[in-house]
Amino acid sequence: MGDKQRLLMVDDDTELCELIGDYLEHEGYLMEYAHNANEACEQLTRADRYDLMILDVMMPGKSGLELLQQIRPKVQLPVIMLTGRGEDIDRILGLEMGADDYLSKPCNPRELLARIRAVLRRIEPxxxxxxxxxxxxxxxxxxxxxxxxxxxxxxxxxxxxxxxxxxxxxxxxxxxxxxxxxxxxxxxxxxxxxxxxxxxxxxxxxxxxxxxxxxxxxxxxxxxxxxxxxxxxxxx
Structure with missing residues (x-):
C-alpha cells in the first residue's frame, strides 16, 4: 500500500462515490468502493488492507447500521457514518455500535476530509x-x-x-x-x-x-x- 492510506466507501449512490472519491484521491488517499452491504462484507474479509471505512446509513437491502452491527467488534476498522439530515436516532445508534464519527448528507468533501484526518490521527499512538x-x-x-x-x-x-x-x-x-x-x-x-x-x-x-x-x-x-x-x- 506504500505510504498512501486506503479507504473503503460503502454507498449505493455511485455518483456520490465518484465525486467524493475523486476529491479524496486528489488529497492522496487510495479509494475502493462497495455499493451494498454484501459487497462490503466481501471486501472486509481483507479488512487489514483498509485504514478507514466511510459508511452510508441508508442503503437498499441491509442498512449501514446493520452492517456495522454485523462487523463489530470483529472488525476494528475506523468508521465514519453518513446519515441523512435529522436522523439523530441513526447517529446515536451508529456511535453505540462502534462508529468513530458521523457526518450528515449531503456532505461537503472538505469537511469529510477533515473528519477522516481527525479519526486517523486519533488511532495513531x-x-x-x-x-x-x-x-x-x-x-x-x-x-x-x-x-x-x-x-x-x-x-x-x-x-x-x-x-x-x-x-x-x-x-x-x-x-x-x-x-x-x-x-x-x-x-x-x-x-x-x-x-x-x-x-x-x-x-x-x-x-x-x-x-x-x-x-x-x-x-x-x-x-x-x-x-x-x-x-x-x-x-x-
Missing part, C-alpha cells in the same frame, strides 16, 4: 497528546497497552474500537483525576464540545459496558455530573 499513556498501565484489574492497543479486564481481552480505546487510555492514564467532558472531547474527537453534543458520552458508555462484562458489578468510570468523567483509583 505517536500522534496522541501528552496525557496519553506512553507505556502499559494496569489499574483496578484493567490493563491497557498503547503499543499493541490491547485491553484486558481481569485477564479477559476485550475488543474496543479505535475511539473507545483512546477514551479508556486517557481516563486510565489519569486515574483518580476528573477529565472534563470538553477536554476529553478535544483529546479524543479533536473538536470543541458543542451544545447538545453527546458523542463522547456515547463512547464512554460503550467503554463502561464492555468493562462491566468482567468486573462483577464494579463501576470504574464515574460520571461527575456537570463536569466530566473519572477512572477510579484504588478499591471500589
Amino acid at each position: 505517536q500522534q496522541q497528546e501528552t496525557l496519553f499513556p506512553d507505556n502499559g498501565i494496569t489499574v483496578c484489574g484493567v490493563s491497557l497497552d498503547p503499543g499493541t492497543r490491547e485491553v484486558k479486564v481481569n485477564n479477559h481481552t476485550i475488543e474496543l474500537t479505535g475511539t473507545e480505546f483512546n477514551v479508556l487510555a486517557y481516563l486510565i492514564a489519569n486515574a483518580g483525576s476528573v477529565l472534563e467532558k470538553g477536554q476529553l472531547t478535544e483529546l479524543v474527537l479533536h473538536r470543541k464540545l458543542a451544545a447538545y453534543d453527546r458523542a463522547i458520552d456515547v463512547h464512554v458508555s460503550r467503554v463502561r459496558q464492555k468493562l462491566a462484562e468482567h468486573l462483577s458489578g464494579k463501576e470504574l468510570i464515574k460520571t461527575v455530573r456537570g463536569v466530566g468523567y473519572q477512572f477510579v483509583k484504588g478499591d471500589v
